[in-house]
Amino acid sequence: MDFGETAVKASAFSYFRAATIDQALDAHARAGDDARFIAGGQSLVPALSLRLQAPRLLIDITHIAELRGVRREGACLRIGALTRHCEMLSEPLIAEFAPLLHAAAPFVAHPAIRNRGTFGGSVALADPASEFPAMTLALDAEIEIAGASGRRRVKADEFFFDLFETALQPGELITAIYVPLFKADQRFAFDELARRRGDYALVGCGMLATFTSDRIDDIRISFFSVGNRPMRAKAAEAALIGFGLDAEHIAAAQAALEDDLAPPENDEVPPAMRLHLARVLLGRLLGRLGEGA
C-alpha cells in the first residue's frame, strides 16, 4: 500500500523490549543502528506514523529499571531518563530540589501526553521549542550517557549543538540527568508566551539565580523557541551579575538579549517580534525574581 504524503500508519518494524541498558545498546548495534529507542513515544510515534522515520527496529526502553527513579546523590538530584513529565509535578524531591522543573512541567503539552512523555526523551530529542532541554541549561545539569564505550557525563552547556543535534551519538542512551540541588540562597522563575496553553511556546524562559541579600552573585538564564537550539542568554546574565534587580539593570539585560538570541526567519513569527517577546518575558521574570519569586 502506498500512503504517500498523508500516511498516518508507520512502516513495518520489529519490536524488542529491552530489560537492561546493555541489551538495549546491543540490539541497536546489531540492527546496524537502523533502530530507534522508544521511551514515552509522544514524539517518536507521530514521526513514525507520518513516516518521517522508518527504522527496522524499535527498542522499548521503558522496562529498564536502571533508567527510573529520582533520588539524591551527593550535591545532585539524579533524575532517571524515564521520569515522566507528570512526575515532575507529583514527585516531592523534584518540587524541593529542582523547583524550576516543577514550575516548567505544567507548560509541557497536555495532561495525557505528560502521563507518558519522559524527561530523557525530551532532552534526547532536543526540540528547540521544548521546555525541559532549555531548563537543563539554566540548571547547569549534566546528562549521563551510556554507549558502546561506557558511561560519560556531558554538561548541558556542551550537549545541544544545533537543530535536533546533540552530543548523543547514534546508538547511545541517556540514562539520567543530574541537577545540582536547589539551595536556600537561590531563586528561580519560569514562564512562556504561547497562543494557547499546551501549545509550543512562541518564546519561553527559565532562570536560576544565587543571591547575597538582594545582589545577584550568579544567574543562568535560558530561552527556548528562540533559535535552532535551547539558548543561554549570556550577555543578559553578564549585565546582571554583581547588581541588584533595579529598573536600570533589568533594562540593560533586556537590551543585551540582542547579542544572545538568534530567532529564525519564520512566516508566522518574524525574528524582531520574537526578540521583542523575549525582552518582555525577561523583564517580567526578572521582576518576579526581584520580588523573591
Add this chain to the structure above:
Amino acid sequence: MRGFDETLLDEADETVRVRFVVNGRKVACEVAPRETLVDCLRDKLELTGTHAGCEMGACGACLVQIDGRAVHSCLMFAVQADGARIDTIEGLTESGAIADLQAEFHRRNALQCGFCTPGMLVNACELLSQVARPSREQIRDALSGNYCRCTGYEAIVDAIDAVAKARSAGGAR
C-alpha cells in the same frame, strides 16, 4: 528476559502475541508491531468507543486509561501495552464510574456529534480523580488537548464543573 535475537529483524511483517487486561477481562491478540493501540482496540477487539481522529496526538479523541492514567491510544503501539491494564470508554461507562459525568453531559448538551465525547470523559474522569474542586480555568487547561468541533466547549466545562461540585457536596469519592 532473553537478550536480543537477530532473527527478529527479519520478522517485521509477522504478528506477535500480546496480552492485556481490557475493561477487567484478560484478552490476547495477534498484532503487527506497527499496529497502534487504537487500531487494535477498534479493529481486533471491536471496542469502537475509542475514536481515531488525527492519529498524531493532537485531538484527544483516542484517550483510554493505561494502568489508571489517561493516555493517547494513537501514540502507542499495541505491543508496548503488552501486560498492561487498559480501560476504554466502554469499561468506564459499564462500571458506573462516570455515570454522573455522562448524565451531566447529556443534561447540558455537552455533546452533539459525540466524536470527541469518549476522550472528553476519559480526561474529565482523570481530572476529577486528581483535583476534587477544579476551577473553570483548571478544567479548560485539562481539556487543552481535546478538540470539539461542535459544542464550543462551554457546555463541556459546565458539565464537568457541575459534577465536581455535586461530588464534593455529596462527600463521596
